[in-house]
Amino acid sequence: MCESCGCGDxxxxxxxxxxxxxxNNERTAAHNRHHFLERSLLAINVMGSPGAGxxxxxxxxxxxxxxRRLIGALAGDLATDNDAQRLTAAxxxxxxxxxxxxxxxxxxxxxxxxxHLPWSDLDYLFIENVxxxxxxAVYDLGQAANVVLLAVTEGEDKPLKYPVMFHKADLVxxxxxxxxxxxxxxxxxxxxxxxxxxxxxPKYLAVSARTGQGIDEWIAWLAGQEYVxxxxxxxxxxxxxxx
Amino acid sequence: xxxxxxxxxxxxxxxxxxxxxxxxxxxQGAKAVHALHVRxxxxxxxxxxLLDTAWKTFRVKTICEAAPLEVEIVAAEWRCSLCxxxxxxxxxxxxxxxxxxxxxxxxxxxxxxxxxxxxx
Numbered sequence: 001m002c003e004s005c006g007c008g009d010x011x012x013x014x015x016x017x018x019x020x021x022x023x024n025n026e027r028t029a030a031h032n033r034h035h036f037l038e039r040s041l042l043a044i045n046v047m048g049s050p051g052a053g054x055x056x057x058x059x060x061x062x063x064x065x066x067x068r069r070l071i072g073a074l075a076g077d078l079a080t081d082n083d084a085q086r087l088t089a090a091x092x093x094x095x096x097x098x099x100x101x102x103x104x105x106x107x108x109x110x111x112x113x114x115x116h117l118p119w120s121d122l123d124y125l126f127i128e129n130v131x132x133x134x135x136x137a138v139y140d141l142g143q144a145a146n147v148v149l150l151a152v153t154e155g156e157d158k159p160l161k162y163p164v165m166f167h168k169a170d171l172v173x174x175x176x177x178x179x180x181x182x183x184x185x186x187x188x189x190x191x192x193x194x195x196x197x198x199x200x201x202p203k204y205l206a207v208s209a210r211t212g213q214g215i216d217e218w219i220a221w222l223a224g225q226e227y228v229x230x231x232x233x234x235x236x237x238x239x240x241x242x243x
Numbered sequence: 244x245x246x247x248x249x250x251x252x253x254x255x256x257x258x259x260x261x262x263x264x265x266x267x268x269x270x271q272g273a274k275a276v277h278a279l280h281v282r283x284x285x286x287x288x289x290x291x292x293l294l295d296t297a298w299k300t301f302r303v304k305t306i307c308e309a310a311p312l313e314v315e316i317v318a319a320e321w322r323c324s325l326c327x328x329x330x331x332x333x334x335x336x337x338x339x340x341x342x343x344x345x346x347x348x349x350x351x352x353x354x355x356x357x358x359x360x361x362x363x
Contacts (some may be wrong), residue, residue: 012277015267015358021260021281023351106250135252138288138353160333164288167347193335200324200336200344 025139028107032142035114036125042226043125045141047165048149049158050131051177055083056209057149057218058126059090064215067091068182069123069222074113076105076130083128092126093117107142124222133162145170145225152176152186159194166198171205171221178208253293256353263355268306273360276310280357284317284350291316302318310359319350 007094020026036043046054055075062071072093078101087094095117097109110127119125126144129136150158150171153176159166166172174191188206195202205221207214248353260281268276283289291314298312321330323338323345330336337344 010361012359012363013271013362015271015360017263017267017355017358019263019354019355020353021256021263021355024259024262078307102255104255106255134288138256164286167286196335196337197333198336201319 001188001218012148022139025107028111029140029142032107032111032114034142035142036142036144039120039122040226041119041122041125042145042222043127043141043143044222045127045136045143045146045148046149047129047130047133047135047136048131048175049151049154052131052149052151052154053209054128054131054149055086057126057173057175058087058092060207060209060212060215061126061218062087062090062092063191064212064219070121071124071126072119072122073126074105074110074117075128076109078102078130082168087128093119093122099130101229103130103132104139105129105137105141110141123226133158133165137162137165137168147171147173149173149175150191151178152183152188152191156186156190157194159191159198163198169199169203171203172199173214173218174204174206175211176208177206177213178211219234244278251290251293251297253290253297256289256294257297259309260298260355264307264310264358265305267358268292268360271360271362273306273362275361276307276356276358277311277361278310278311278359279307279355280315282315282317282352282354282356284352285319286347286350288329289352289353305334313357317350317352320348322348339346 048054058073073087074095074097075087076097076099078099081096084094084096095113097105097113127141146169148165150172172195177233205214205217207218208214264276283291295312302308319332321336323330323343325343326338326341328338328340330338
């Protein structure tokens with residue numbers, strides 16, 4: 001209420017803020033990223049539809065690396081820990097992040113899970129996001145790179161339908177290519193054309209977890225990501241220890 | 244039907260938005276918030292309609308109860324990373340003139356621009 005003249009008007013003030021709405025998540029992601037960089041750990045955010053083959057590709061990755069790299073994984077899952085169990089059976093040190101009904105992982109879920117997974121000696125940490133081509137694209141987790149899986153069975157135009165997800169991909173793994181002979185209407189060229197319309201500089205590999213095709217190239221891509229950045233100063237003071 | 248709070252990420256964005264607004268309102272000693280202006284890019288991954296639905300559910304019985312969410316949608320704009328020429332949306336994202344990859348100049352914003360609040 002305006003009290004100076006008693007006119008009865010309420011006193012409305014516009015405040016210019018210009019603030020990123022997800023700045024809290026971005027701060028936590030920067031914090032995670034710093035942890036990863038100071039331990040020279042390559043963290044990869046693995047995204048894709050339910051059933052695109054995220055877990056299968058990670059199993060094939062562990063098999064191909066055959067102990068040459070120490071691998072860990074955080075598996076985001078709505079309701080089960082099936083993926084973490086499969087990853088553990090493949091020799092990956094894995095922890096589930098059960099999200100309940102939440103559709104994506106955020107940086108604080110990852111940070112919390114790191115308190116339960118001994119990670120500091122790992123070479124690679126795969127963060128297997130919730131199967132979803134929309135929500136996970138919005139949240140930085142502190143990863144070094146985003147890898148998006150696209151199974152050939154999903155259709156050639158998925159990148160055009162979910163441009164945000166594919167635009168954010170540093171690498172697309174076109175998966176289940178062993179099925180191509182059974183899919184006469186699906187063309188790898190048309191999938192790549194869709195990628196080129198949402199990714200200015202598309203990087204992709206065609207892989208099959210079942211036959212192992214393309215897995216060596218994927219392993220080589222991972223090795224090329226290992227020394228991309230040196231540790232930067234810690235973004236904020238922090239005294240808690242991680243296992 | 245109102246979607247359940249967790250099945251779309253717009254609810255989690257609204258939670259972050261509310262936290263930011265409540266913190267500014269407390270700092271100003273505001274009695275109520277009357278409007279919010281946000282800017283959402285077409286390539287941000289946030290659906291303005293779902294954001295509005297989530298906001299209307301979330302604001303009930305808060306200091307923002309009477310505050311509509313005014314959303315400015317920012318169109319995606321691609322330009323050549325070298326010569327700056329526009330690259331049409333939906334086209335292969337390479338400059339027709341010089342062959343360099345395009346970059347997204349605008350359209351990925353998720354921003355709280357302005358809060359209109361009632362102060363004593």
